[in-house]
Amino acid sequence: MPRPIFELPPRPQPTTQDPISVLVREPPPDSIIPWHSHPWGQLAYPVSGAVCMDVPGSRWLVPPFRALWVPPGVEHQQSMLGHVRLRVVHVAEGCAALPESHCAVLEITPLLRELIEALLPRPPQSERRTQIQALLLTELSQARTLNLRLPQPSDRRLAALCEALMADPADNAPLTEWARRVGASGRTLARLFQSEMGMSFGLWRQQVRLTHATVLVAQGRPYAEIAAELGYASPSAFSAMFRRAFGCSPRAFYAAGASPK
Known part of the structure; x- marks a missing residue:
């Protein structure tokens, strides 16, 4: 629709x-x-x-x-x-x-x-x-x-991968499986990630999850639910990754803002 x-x-x-x-x-x-x-x-x-x-x-x-x-x-x-x-x-x-x-x-x-x-x-x-x-x-x-930027590709195969992963950040498929899905070799996709995105596939997938996490945390969702939705093994693993990326816990990140008048 x-x-x-x-x-x-x-x-x-x-x-x-x-x-x-x-x-x-x-x-x-x-x-x-x-x-x-x-x-x-x-x-x-x-x-x-x-x-x-x-x-x-x-x-x-x-x-x-x-x-x-x-x-x-x-x-x-x-x-x-x-x-x-x-x-x-x-x-x-x-x-x-x-x-x-x-x-x-x-x-x-x-x-x-x-x-x-x-x-x-x-x-x-x-x-x-x-x-x-x-x-x-x-x-x-x-x-x-x-750092909430998600680089976007121009190559159609890479674009198909990126759109699918942004729609389902929990998908833990390796790059070789993504290569099969989009009709390219794993080596080609790895090269395209570096040339078009300036980072590896693993780093880009992590960035997808972190940017989605900022929105889910702001919605007040339970950490266990967020971790499962984003493909982390546990709430503690999610919290540790969030803290490494933003320098604070998810709770502190949300509390940094205050409701407007």
């Missing part, structure tokens, strides 16, 4: 004089915003639910209390994972000390959250609004980034 399309409403373009605007969006569950770009930068920040963002060559899963930075001019497609409530922060080109050529997932600290909320509803331009915008830009420049 095709996903419902969410048509973007008209939105004001930020300027160097008024560099940040914040919008509230609550698209239909499981809807999609088709491929598009805009001349300003954007932070897609789910306060509940999670977002899948595709850009050429990459896919990002963004859990609550984190935000995906999309630089000006970058084509992207956004999919809602269930029911999602969003804050969308538009930033005028050249005003944010954030990457200009690639996306990044940022931690949204309590201070960042409050600064974003302070720009809602859109107040008139004033000294206070200007000061909030300036502090928000400063805090964004200091925000911690998270």
Whole structure:
């Protein structure tokens, strides 16, 4: 069944004089915003639910209390994972000390959250609004980034493997079995992972599981259930892998965000 399309409403373009605007969006569950770009930068920040963002060559899963930075001019497609409530922060080109050529997932600290909320509803331009915008830009420049990127291939055989594994991260089949399924040799797939993804098959599968884990943890799912859904042998094995990747336990990762007002 095709996903419902969410048509973007008209939105004001930020300027160097008024560099940040914040919008509230609550698209239909499981809807999609088709491929598009805009001349300003954007932070897609789910306060509940999670977002899948595709850009050429990459896919990002963004859990609550984190935000995906999309630089000006970058084509992207956004999919809602269930029911999602969003804050969308538009930033005028050249005003944010954030990457200009690639996306990044940022931690949204309590201070960042409050600064974003302070720009809602859109107040008139004033000294206070200007000061909030300036502090928000400063805090964004200091925000911690998270490695939630999933490189995406162009080779059709590798693409078939990757789509299947993203749909079922618990699949523990070795690369030789995947090679049989997609009609390529194991050596060819191993070479393609290195040339197109910049990592081995094992590392890419681990990244798939970790990115899915951030969403499942935010949903409050039991660790045993998450471990089984992602193909880990036990909840402790899942927790250990999560801690190695993010430097904290799954519980602390979720607690790092706080519910918005």
